[in-house]
Amino acid sequence: MSDTTSASAAPAAPAVRFEDFGLSPDILKALAEQGYVHPTPIQAQAIPVVLQGRDVMGAAQTGTGKTAGFSLPIIQRLLQHASHSASPARHPVRALILTPTRELADQVADNVAAYCRFTPLRSTVVFGGVDMAPQTAILRAGVEIVIATPGRLLDHVQQKTVNLSQTQILVMDEADRMLDMGFLPDLQRIINLLPKQRQNLLFSATFSPEIKKLAASFQNNPVTIEVARSNATAENVTQTIYKVEEAAKADAVSFIIRQRELKQVIVFSNTKIGASRLARTLVAEGVKASAIHGDKTQSERMAALEAFKQGQIEVLVATDVAARGLDIAELPCVINYDLPYNAEDYVHRIGRTGRAGASGDAISLFCDKDDRLLTDIEKLIKKKFERAELTGFAPRARHERSDRAERGERSERGERSDRGDRSDRGERSRSSREGGAAPMRREKVDPWFLKPYEPSAVETVSTKPELAKNNRPKAKVAALLGGMPKR
Helix, strand or coil, X not given: CCEEEECCCCCCCCCCCHHHHCCCHHHHHHHHHCCCCCCCHHHHHHHHHHHCCCCEEEECCCCCXXXXXXXXXXXXXXXXXXXXXXXXXXXXXXXXXXXXXXXXXXXXXXXXXXXXXXXXXXXXXXXXXXXXXXXXXXXHHCCCEEEECHHHHHHHHHCCCCCCCCCCEEEEECHHHHHHCCCHHHHHHHHHHCCCCCEEEEEECCCCHHHHHHHHHHCCCCEEEECCCXXXXXXXXXXXXXXXXXXXXHHHHHHHHHHCXXXXXXXXXXXXXXXXXXXXXXXXXXXXXXXXXXXXXXXXXXXXXXXXXCCCCCEEEECHHXXXXXXXXXXXXXXXXXXXXCHHHHHHHHCCCCHHHCCEEEEEEECHHHHHHHHHXXXXXXXXXXXXXXXXXXXXXXXXXXXXXXXXXXXXXXXXXXXXXXXXXHHHHHHXXXXXXXXXXXXXXXXXXXXXXXXXXXXXXXXXXXXXXXXXXXXXXXXXXXXXXXX
């Protein structure tokens, strides 16, 4: 049984300020530097409950400030243990924050570090895809707050570079996504490593029956805080859907970007190959685009995200690896190139825009084969979409799209492939001038390989039986077997 608190999605009353929660002056100073004065609804309700030491299940749509809702009271509670000592023993891991993705872990770590800036508390982040050595050095030096992905945390546990025996607070951020990604066995292993007496906080945009079952297995009489209807989309995000043929979707994305003069947009694709292909197509159109997905190395993904935030890249084509937790200030638009297979991912995708009360646009493209996916989304968010016409859009002819795709592929393959294309085009053009069909392209064969075998002079001498016999060294035989030379 759990207590339940609910509120509307309207902003918190202006009278409520962060200083009303009794937070430390050092924390308030850090918040003031970032311009934070009034809490969001999830923050206003979660902070007092977490400060009391109660377990919490926090449900709120993305972009409402869940990270500050749990990190600020955690920092406040840990200040009583803060130490300026350099000894690692004075800085044990007291709070553990688990996230499903590397990008979300990195972002939460940035926020926590900013809030801890004027306190003696230490924090760090550990995730896979990068070298463990720097993470190991920081963990051995001692940190109170660890933000981690489950897999890499267990790697450090196995290497005995992190000790969780003194952890007082456990946070699962975007817990539903962790279950979707198959982290349940890892989560159970981590929970078993923690002390029995601790505070458990579970925050997410959606709560499925599986999440509630997980929470019931380790939480103690949690307070459920909901600031919006479950699976609701933000009211300040304008949702538009266009019906476009599958083959014309890439043209439609390019058209929308140019028509609206978008300088910062995330485009979501369901597959890694599709994301890479669309990014190449947009680059061939003169759009500054880059792809981010699971096949990219962690350094490549972080570099692409940073370039996007700095405005060096206009379009970030992403799979759902980027759908959770990425906080990009004032992102004006997201485009669903593919409708997600999981309807809940639609809520998280469009939650990348319209954050912190700002307005945003969410545009989705669909074709006939997407009818079932569209119906699932409408059923989840309890809203019927109005199909709109993409006014002024004229898809290219098929051969024009092929030529453009060929240009994009050539630019990625490089100069060597380009030379091959030119020679191939020359063969085809000669054939067309002669009036015949284009011949099969043949590889050049060195005439030397067609000559009959002729042994060289050295081989001729060495292969004669008598010479080979005379040139063969005599084998040495042991004396006991009669091998001693005669005298």
